[in-house]
Amino acid sequence: DQQVKQNSPSLSVQEGRISILNCDYTNSMFDYFLWYKKYPAEGPTFLISISSIKDKNEDGRFTVFLNKSAKHLSLHIVPSQPGDSAVYFCAASAAGGTSYGKLTFGQGTILTVHP
Amino acid sequence: KAGVTQTPRYLIKTRGQQVTLSCSPISGHRSVSWYQQTPGQGLQFLFEYFSETQRNKGNFPGRFSGRQFSNSRSEMNVSTLELGDSALYLCASSPWRAGYNEKLFFGSGTQLSVL
Numbered sequence: 001d002q003q004v005k006q007n008s009p010s011l012s013v014q015e016g017r018i019s020i021l022n023c024d025y026t027n028s029m030f031d032y033f034l035w036y037k038k039y040p041a042e043g044p045t046f047l048i049s050i051s052s053i054k055d056k057n058e059d060g061r062f063t064v065f066l067n068k069s070a071k072h073l074s075l076h077i078v079p080s081q082p083g084d085s086a087v088y089f090c091a092a093s094a095a096g097g098t099s100y101g102k103l104t105f106g107q108g109t110i111l112t113v114h115p
Numbered sequence: 116k117a118g119v120t121q122t123p124r125y126l127i128k129t130r131g132q133q134v135t136l137s138c139s140p141i142s143g144h145r146s147v148s149w150y151q152q153t154p155g156q157g158l159q160f161l162f163e164y165f166s167e168t169q170r171n172k173g174n175f176p177g178r179f180s181g182r183q184f185s186n187s188r189s190e191m192n193v194s195t196l197e198l199g200d201s202a203l204y205l206c207a208s209s210p211w212r213a214g215y216n217e218k219l220f221f222g223s224g225t226q227l228s229v230l
Contacts, residue, residue, distance in 0.1 A: 031215055032214065032215045032216060032217070034218055036221075041203070041223075041224070041226065042223050042224070043119070043205050043207075043221030043222050043223045043224050044158070044205070044221045045221070046218050046219070046220070049216075049218055051215065051216060089157065089158065091158075093213050093214050093215070093217070094214060094215070095214045095215035096214075098171070100171070100212060100213075100214050101146070101148070101163040101165070101170045101171040101212040101213050101214065102148060102160045102163055102171050102173070102213055103148075103158075103160070103207075103213055103219060104160070105150075105157045105158040105159075106157060107155070107156075107157040108157055
């Protein structure tokens with residue numbers, strides 16, 4: 001049962017343009033959502049997060065949007081840079097229940113930014 | 116502040132052997148959790164330790180076990196290794212249990228190859 005899904009395995013964009021990565025979830029208990037960036041053979045690095053009481057959070061070039069009714073979140077990167085090329089994982093957690101104490105990850109999206 | 120440290124970085128074992136992986140969390144962090152990453156499978160939650168007690172466990176066989184020491188350092192054991200256990204094993208720490216408004220900090224991982 002895949003509770004967090006990233007349906008696009010890969011995304012290719014031109015430098016300077018917007019990158020939009022999408023994520024869907026099914027567990028209504030999730031109330032905190034995170035995006036991580038990962039390079040091969042390295043651990044994931046935290047990028048940005050959003051709690052369920054908000055619908056938008058910004059940090060520099062990165063903005064995360066949350067649509068609770070659709071159980072959908074997205075990460076916008078503007079402008080995209082070649083150094084942003086990596087695998088992006090969305091993850092979710094809950095303040096209680098069986099999902100407390102762990103992050104549930106999506107399958108990841110490989111972002112490639114071309115110069 | 117030093118990050119999450121995992122040792123060893125690479126490990127090669129043969130089927131049927133046993134392996135122990137080590138993780139030192141960020142100073143002051145009380146929660147340590149473990150994840151397995153295999154190609155195409157994203158990051159799968161193994162287990163979470165907080166204050167030396169296992170608080171949550173993923174859907175892995177009993178061959179996978181772990182423990183946490185009083186200084187928050189953690190070890191993970193895999194007994195009777197199988198070829199399918201080849202993966203990147205990631206350790207993550209956080210000040211409190213992963214949940215609402217709590218992000219995890221990951222180490223670089225231990226790449227385990229089972230021959």
